Amino acid sequence: AQKVTQAQTEISVVEKEDVTLDCVYETRDTTYYLFWYKQPPSGELVFLIRRNSFDEQNEISGRYSWNFQKSTSSFNFTITASQVVDSAVYFCALTALNAGNMLTFGGGTRLMVKP
């Protein structure tokens, strides 16, 4: 069975602060993929990143960075110099090789960035 836990249900920061969203996962498979999605107030899901279990390199994309650590089963997401437009719900998700392409989502973290 797969499980994704996002312990932070809601985070509030002031613009320009850095913020890290935590994601902890469980799977028995050795081959799996991890994802982050953004859901702005308009409601659609925006794909941010996919990582496979064999690639533990951290990734940076502009103000976004991701830290994947298999030793702690975590895939954390950091926004540097947050902006009001970053306000959204962020979901971490997991699928494993033997899960038939089924995505398991965490409960989401609502990020509020105040001006």
Add this chain to the structure above:
Amino acid sequence: DADVTQTPRNRITKTGKRIMLECSQTKGHDRMYWYRQDPGLGLRLIYYSFDVKDINKGEISDGYSVSRQAQAKFSLSLESAIPNQTALYFCATSEPGASSYNEQFFGPGTRLTVL
């Protein structure tokens, strides 16, 4: 034009009514999925279909049925809607294939309220 469309985008109905949510895609994908999103629970899989003749139950299929009318169309029905089916519903598509994972593309969502 959007690759994955959902109709209606918003619907308010009463307990006991039959409701159909429709999903259409122009991506040519064989695989289609229905998820529901509830606050704090993320997205959970209701049904999925790997081709026109293949329908499978997901994590929370009770109270729902689906129909795969064509490769491009996948409908979700609530035979007798109840208030706890109030949620945001997402359709998604993906390609099949030999690779262990193919990205899922999400529709814009349907917000359903059952009074």
